[in-house]
Each structure stands twice: as structure tokens, then as C-alpha cells.
Amino acid sequence: MKPLCRSIGIPLLSLMLCLYGGLAQAEEKRTKFSLAWSIYVGFMPWAYMDEAGIMDKWAKKYGIEVDLVQINDYIEAINMYTVGEFDGATMTNMDMLTIPSASGVDTTALITGDFSNGNDAVVLKGRDSIQDIKGMEVYLLELSVSHYALARALEMAGLSERDVTLVNTSDADIATTFKNSDVQAATLWNPQLQMAMQEPDAVKVFDSSQIPGEILDVMGVNSDTLKQYPELGKAVTGAWFETVGIMLGDSPQAVAARTYMGENSGTDLAGYDMQLAATYMFKTPQEKLDYLTTERVRETMDFVTRFTFKHGLLGSGAESPDVIGIELPDGSIWGNKDNVKMRFDHQFVRMAADGTL
Structure with a gap:
């Protein structure tokens, strides 16, 4: 709001108009x-x-x-x-x-x-337990909800992030990256998760349905x-x-x-x-x-x-x-x-x- 007029000796009518203009601007609402x-x-x-x-x-x-x-x-x-x-x-x-x-x-x-009820998951190739992730490189978008899901999965399995090596990967590239034979573990969300699960040996070893209500949209x-x-x-x-x-x-x-x-x-x-x-x-x-x-x-x-x-x-x-x-x-x-x-x-x-x- 612009400041109200404060000139000394201003005519009464001008003063009233100035005050009215300032108040009108103050009361103007966004639509x-x-x-x-x-x-x-x-x-x-x-x-x-x-x-x-x-x-x-x-x-x-x-x-x-x-x-x-x-x-x-x-x-x-x-x-x-x-x-x-x-x-x-x-x-x-x-x-x-x-x-x-x-x-x-x-x-x-x-x-x-x-809330995510399976849309975020940890996926391994040819292994069916989260315990198998120990010592592996895990591809994911670091500091994202995927990272959070992995941390919760490790915590619930009695492991920690020190037990794996994180490889930062953009969400745009991670599904394609998972197709690489050298990549054995990833944490990702849909629709990239849906694409990763098309790999013949892909296994979900943890997903967000195990932490219901924690990843809210x-x-x-x-x-x-x-x-x-x-x-x-x-x-x-x-x-x-x-x-x-x-x-x-x-x-x-x-x-x-x-x-x-x-x-x-x-x-x-x-x-x-x-x-x-x-x-x-x-x-x-x-x-x-x-x-x-x-x-x-x-x-x-x-x-x-x-x-x-x-x-x-x-x-x-x-x-x-x-x-x-x-x-x-x-x-x-x-x-x-x-x-x-x-x-x-x-x-x-x-x-x-x-x-x-």
C-alpha cells in the first residue's frame, strides 16, 4: 500500500480523496x-x-x-x-x-x-530379500523420497546406509540405467518402477506399502x-x-x-x-x-x-x-x-x- 498523504495545509477535499484512495488500495483483494x-x-x-x-x-x-x-x-x-x-x-x-x-x-x-502404497520400491535383480542388498551399489535419486524409502527399508532390516553404496541417478535416467547388466539394485518410483519391473529378473524386495502413510502426496x-x-x-x-x-x-x-x-x-x-x-x-x-x-x-x-x-x-x-x-x-x-x-x-x-x- 502506498503511504497516505501527509502534506501540511493540504485542502480538505484533496485530503479526503487521498485517504480514500489509500484505504481503497488497502482493501483491494486478489481474485x-x-x-x-x-x-x-x-x-x-x-x-x-x-x-x-x-x-x-x-x-x-x-x-x-x-x-x-x-x-x-x-x-x-x-x-x-x-x-x-x-x-x-x-x-x-x-x-x-x-x-x-x-x-x-x-x-x-x-x-x-x-499416500504411496507401493509406488516407491527397492528392486534387486535375481534376489528376493532386502538382506541381499548388503554390499551392493544402489542406484537412486539421492535425497529424494526414494532415498527415504531405502533408508526405511534398511532400518527395518537391521541394516544402515553404511551397508550399501549409493549411486546418484536422475529420475529421468534410472529406469534405463536399471536395464544395464552391471546394475543390480535400484530404488525408484512409478512410472519408472513399472518400467524397471519389466526386466525378467527384477524383484521388489521392499515397497512403500510397508511404511503406509509415510510418503504423502x-x-x-x-x-x-x-x-x-x-x-x-x-x-x-x-x-x-x-x-x-x-x-x-x-x-x-x-x-x-x-x-x-x-x-x-x-x-x-x-x-x-x-x-x-x-x-x-x-x-x-x-x-x-x-x-x-x-x-x-x-x-x-x-x-x-x-x-x-x-x-x-x-x-x-x-x-x-x-x-x-x-x-x-x-x-x-x-x-x-x-x-x-x-x-x-x-x-x-x-x-x-x-x-x-
Whole structure:
């Protein structure tokens, strides 16, 4: 807001006009917002929501416009949100913590649409036990959710990262790399996982169904923006659950929706359904509320914060895993109460569950 006029002796009418102009500018509200999404099975509903006009319908209900923008590079989408080019972006809970929140951008998981229930996996060639991974080179995208999945797999098997050698590989190259006869172990996610499993001797020795609810897929939105413009939270939440209600099931509309999502993510209906089968998608607002309880979120983020702190992902000045405060679904703060930058606020989901959106 421009400063109000403070000239001495200014005529009364001019002073009134100046004051009015300043107040009008102060009261001017935004009506246009933009959210970024990238290709992944749990994020494809955003594509269909946009194509089918569902987002436009809900945005119009609340007198706003919401632009859904596809960004081909997953991390780039999060980075663009973090520097303020978007009001929100699709990301995992771990990446929400380590990129925007660790950078000081207070971010709310407005939509927690699903969790990986087999979409992330450790794959070996010709071996059927995670214990066989000891001493091997493991190809993966370091410091990603694949890295997290591997760390959890090793921990649960009584091993550690010291028992393997990590080979950093981009997500774009890892499925092709796994075809190399010298590569015997990899950790990767769909659709690359689906491609790797086509190798005749590929065996999944661990997948994310063994750590349910730990790898969450969210639409993270700037918390200050949501506080100032709750209509954005209402519109996006309403549009999301309408879309999910359409896509799940066997009706012609559901099949058409998933066919669109599959084709626009580089596969087909069968391929998309295969990925969806390894994704636990919350079908209704109440199902999400029942599953993502305060206790479950606290337990999940305990694993995540310990992993990210160990690998230096919470910033060079981080002295402990709880350097970033996390608001839990019941409003309590876990971690640093003076540095709350990550929130699981279910107020809009509760409205959807109550039918008050």
C-alpha cells in the first residue's frame, strides 16, 4: 500500500480523496491464484480437474480464478512455488519440509490426496530379500523420497546406509540405467518402477506399502495466502473431492477420467490403473480425517524429520530434527513453536466432510 498523504495545509477535499484512495488500495483483494502440478499418479487428478472445468466451477462459486499449471520438472515446480511464482504446488510431505518450509516459506498441506502404497520400491535383480542388498551399489535419486524409502527399508532390516553404496541417478535416467547388466539394485518410483519391473529378473524386495502413510502426496499452499483468502482453500478442496468422487469406480465417467489421466501421464488406462492400485487415495473428506490423525501425522513426521536432519536437508544451521515447527491436525505444534513453517490444517476438509463448502 502506498503511504497516505501527509502534506501540511493540504485542502480538505484533496485530503479526503487521498485517504480514500489509500484505504481503497488497502482493501483491494486478489481474485486470481495459480497452482503448479507435475506428472505423477497421485497428481493427475489436477489435470483432469482442469480439463473437465471442475476447478473453474468451484472457483467461480467463490468469486475467484484458479489457474492449474503443469510443470514438467517436479522439483522445479516446488522451487518456483518457494520463490513466489505460484501460490502452491504438488509435492510430497518430505519435500514440503525440506524445500519451502526449510527455506522459510510457511506452507500448508491444503490437499493431502493420497499416500504411496507401493509406488516407491527397492528392486534387486535375481534376489528376493532386502538382506541381499548388503554390499551392493544402489542406484537412486539421492535425497529424494526414494532415498527415504531405502533408508526405511534398511532400518527395518537391521541394516544402515553404511551397508550399501549409493549411486546418484536422475529420475529421468534410472529406469534405463536399471536395464544395464552391471546394475543390480535400484530404488525408484512409478512410472519408472513399472518400467524397471519389466526386466525378467527384477524383484521388489521392499515397497512403500510397508511404511503406509509415510510418503504423502500433497498440494502445498502458502499459509499466509490461505489465511488471507480462505475462498481459495474452499474452492480447491471442493474441486479436489468432486474430482476424486468422479475418477474412482467403474462408471463410464470414471473410466473416461482415468483414461485421460493415463494418456496425459504417458501411459494408458491399464497402466494408470496399475499405478493407482499402488496408491492409497482418500475417497472422501471423512476418510482423510479418520486416517490422518494427529498421532499418525506426528509419527510420520518423526521419521521424516530424523531422515532429513541426518542428511542435512533442514539447512546448515539446523541443530536438531525439530528445528522447524509443524502444526498438527489438532492445532498443536510439534517441534519449534517459534519457527512454525509446515502445517497440516484440516479446516477446509472438515467443511467438505460437513457439507458446508
